[in-house]
Amino acid sequence: MFIPLYGFRGVSVMVKKLFYSFLIVVFILVSCVPVFAAPVYDKDTTATEAFYVSITSPQPNESTLKKACFISGSTELKGIRVELYIFNSETGTYEPLVTSDGVSSFEIGASGIFIKEADLPRFGENKILLVAYPKPEKVAKDTKKDEPEKEELKKEQRSILTVTVLKENWKDIIKNGIDDIKQILKDMKVLK
Amino acid sequence: MFRRKWERFKAYILLALIALSVLQVGILLGGQNNSFPISYLSSFFSAPDYENDNDISSFKGTYFLPTRIIVSSSLAKLHCSIGRNSVEFSHIWDSARLMLINTLKPGIKPIDSTDYSRDKWLEYEMRSAYAFEFGTFYKMELVRWLLDMNDSSTEGPDGIQGFLLTPSNNGFTLHIADDDRIHTYTIPSDDTGVLSIDGYYALVERLDKTQGQVFYNFVKEMFPNSRIQQDIFVVRKPVQLPLYSLETTVPQSFDKPYNFDKLAEQVLGKEKDNYDPDEDIYGAAILKRLSSVYRIYSEGLMEYKYLANASETDKGSVNEAFEKALGFIQENKHLVEGADLYLSKVEEKDRGFYTFTFDYLVRSSGSIHDLPVLTDKYELPGSLVLSNAVTIRANSKRVLAGWWVVREFSPGKESDTYDIRFESLLDKAAESLEKNTSTAANQNTSLNINGAFLCYRLLPSPVRHQAIPPQWSVTGGNLRHFIPLHAAAEKGAE
Numbered sequence: 224m225f226i227p228l229y230g231f232r233g234v235s236v237m238v239k240k241l242f243y244s245f246l247i248v249v250f251i252l253v254s255c256v257p258v259f260a261a262p263v264y265d266k267d268t269t270a271t272e273a274f275y276v277s278i279t280s281p282q283p284n285e286s287t288l289k290k291a292c293f294i295s296g297s298t299e300l301k302g303i304r305v306e307l308y309i310f311n312s313e314t315g316t317y318e319p320l321v322t323s324d325g326v327s328s329f330e331i332g333a334s335g336i337f338i339k340e341a342d343l344p345r346f347g348e349n350k351i352l353l354v355a356y357p358k359p360e361k362v363a364k365d366t367k368k369d370e371p372e373k374e375e376l377k378k379e380q381r382s383i384l385t386v387t388v389l390k391e392n393w394k395d396i397i398k399n400g401i402d403d404i405k406q407i408l409k410d411m412k413v414l415k
Numbered sequence: 416m417f418r419r420k421w422e423r424f425k426a427y428i429l430l431a432l433i434a435l436s437v438l439q440v441g442i443l444l445g446g447q448n449n450s451f452p453i454s455y456l457s458s459f460f461s462a463p464d465y466e467n468d469n470d471i472s473s474f475k476g477t478y479f480l481p482t483r484i485i486v487s488s489s490l491a492k493l494h495c496s497i498g499r500n501s502v503e504f505s506h507i508w509d510s511a512r513l514m515l516i517n518t519l520k521p522g523i524k525p526i527d528s529t530d531y532s533r534d535k536w537l538e539y540e541m542r543s544a545y546a547f548e549f550g551t552f553y554k555m556e557l558v559r560w561l562l563d564m565n566d567s568s569t570e571g572p573d574g575i576q577g578f579l580l581t582p583s584n585n586g587f588t589l590h591i592a593d594d595d596r597i598h599t600y601t602i603p604s605d606d607t608g609v610l611s612i613d614g615y616y617a618l619v620e621r622l623d624k625t626q627g628q629v630f631y632n633f634v635k636e637m638f639p640n641s642r643i644q645q646d647i648f649v650v651r652k653p654v655q656l657p658l659y660s661l662e663t664t665v666p667q668s669f670d671k672p673y674n675f676d677k678l679a680e681q682v683l684g685k686e687k688d689n690y691d692p693d694e695d696i697y698g699a700a701i702l703k704r705l706s707s708v709y710r711i712y713s714e715g716l717m718e719y720k721y722l723a724n725a726s727e728t729d730k731g732s733v734n735e736a737f738e739k740a741l742g743f744i745q746e747n748k749h750l751v752e753g754a755d756l757y758l759s760k761v762e763e764k765d766r767g768f769y770t771f772t773f774d775y776l777v778r779s780s781g782s783i784h785d786l787p788v789l790t791d792k793y794e795l796p797g798s799l800v801l802s803n804a805v806t807i808r809a810n811s812k813r814v815l816a817g818w819w820v821v822r823e824f825s826p827g828k829e830s831d832t833y834d835i836r837f838e839s840l841l842d843k844a845a846e847s848l849e850k851n852t853s854t855a856a857n858q859n860t861s862l863n864i865n866g867a868f869l870c871y872r873l874l875p876s877p878v879r880h881q882a883i884p885p886q887w888s889v890t891g892g893n894l895r896h897f898i899p900l901h902a903a904a905e906k907g908a909e
Contacts, residue, residue, distance in 0.1 A: 279638055289492050295638045324654060332842030333849065338637045340651065
């Protein structure tokens with residue numbers, strides 16, 4: 224790199240050397256700072272074991288006539304954060320799923336139980352990604368000085384939940400005089 | 416001749432004197448207290464307990480009203496509570512009451528009968544169209560009396576603690592829960608009266624579209640297979656609700672220094688001139704009559720006792736005793752404003768009498784209807800602790816004792832918006848549990864909630880006027896806890 228040492232009239236060469244040396248050092252230091260990009264969850268995202276949170280709702284492969292569902296679960300641990308995402312088939316990625324509380328991420332409270340309701344954007348299959356992890360402060364608190372972080376505290380739990388919204392309008396169905404979703408699902412051969 | 420005229424004259428004088436005597440006795444009777452022999456004589460002249468025999472019939476049905484009617488659709492995942500103030504409430508209840516009367520006639524048998532459990536009842540309730548919940552279990556003889564059913568049947572339920580109407584292809588299926596079984600009947604569509612299947616579907620659709628409608632869910636639908644009682648019924652949407660504080664006031668006539676004339680007029684009614692006033696060592700005003708005594712406490716308590724001994728053989732049937740209890744309530748209900756009374760318990764264990772307890776229900780608290788007012792920790796001298804608004808001991812002949820927490824109720828001037836999410840309640844209950852458990856062994860005690868609902872809690876207070884905020888009543892095991900509601904945070908604040 225060409226460094227003009229004689230470009231500034233009236234300034235001593237020594238000062239110029241120091242100035243440019245300082246710039247080089249700053250450049251090197253800055254380039255070493257890691258940049259934390261938000262994790263991107265996409266169609267290749269896989270589920271893990273449920274080591275932080277047990278999910279009680281939705282049930283596996285749940286079907287519903289309403290474009291909404293409950294997401295609930297429990298944990299025995301303190302300081303667990305949960306993030307909710309919904310898969311967007313157009314972009315091929317998971318996007319934050321905002322619940323009726325107006326949040327897409329939250330910390331599980333003192334009871335260890337969370338119950339959230341979210342609107343589902345589309346008919347057919349809706350894939351919900353639940354990510355659970357301990358708060359960073361908890362990792363620091365539970366890790367003794369000079370001891371490597373415990374492996375399990377670094378992990379995040381990922382659970383993929385599928386809810387199918389049926390296209391039939393519940394209002395049309397009940398006008399036909401049937402008010403039993405199980406019977407309807409059997410008739411539609413969704414349930415055996 | 417002269418003698419005859421004289422005798423006739425004496426007869427006229429005698430008749431006039433007799434008439435004057437009767438008149439004078441009447442005047443004296445009006446001005447006398449209850450000392451013998453006036454009280455003995457006055458019992459032949461005193462007015463009956465009720466103005467006429469039709470009085471009880473005109474209002475007894477109001478003590479067989481559901482504390483809650485839930486309209487549900489399993490397809491729409493919709494549950495709404497219908498308040499007593501709404502037009503739909505009387506419409507639905509009148510029709511359901513008729514269905515019940517027609518179903519409980521002699522000769523009509525249930526098509527099925529199965530053991531009752533809370534979980535099984537919940538399964539039925541989640542699929543029902545209308546669910547009718549009551550404050551307590553009503554024995555069938557009491558139900559028949561309250562519904563004016565003269566005929567009796569030995570078949571079917573022993574009583575009613577709740578019933579459901581579930582739509583079927585031909586009309587409705589009626590499930591009645593008594594104390595240990597669920598009895599099922601079919602109601603053909605032409606017998607449903609005003610409560611038709613089409614009407615039900617139209618109502619569900621209307622509720623689904625109504626702006627600001629409050630929707631509920633059972634815990635089972637939100638948090639299945641958990642240790643929390645699955646049939647707890649909680650608000651799902653909206654998550655923040657405006658609710659009023661409840662203003663409560665002790666009637667002015669209960670203030671010290673006691674104005675006995677005013678108290679007597681309020682409490683004794685037509686008998687207001689027949690009492691001995693006094694004040695006891697606990698500061699209560701006493702209105703004593705020959706056979707009974709009222710004690711009025713300035714904190715808003717009223718106590719009634721029948722002074723003579725009651726015979727155990729006078730216990731009679733539960734409806735005879737309940738009739739006397741209702742008469743007592745009817746005589747005194749003018750002391751209460753702004754709240755209904757509902758029957759919350761019937762006890763038969765005592766040999767000579769029944770015990771009926773009633774509690775207050777406030778019809779409108781803002782967005783939520785029909786919140787109960789739970790009376791807590793009112794202690795009377797003699798260490799009797801009241802945990803209900805009205806407690807009455809009665810047999811088939813009379814009321815033997817009664818205790819009443821007398822209040823006038825009105826909604827507060829302004830409402831606050833509260834966070835009423837069930838999740839928030841669980842977190843606060845857990846925090847409260849952590850604070851109150853002292854040993855390390857108890858720290859892991861898990862939340863074991865078997866009941867939760869919104870209410871107002873009425874506690875003793877030295878002041879005449881109180882404003883009480885709404886709060887949660889949570890029962891776990893045999894204990895009840897009250898957890899305050901917190902103001903709603905802004906949405907998205909987590």
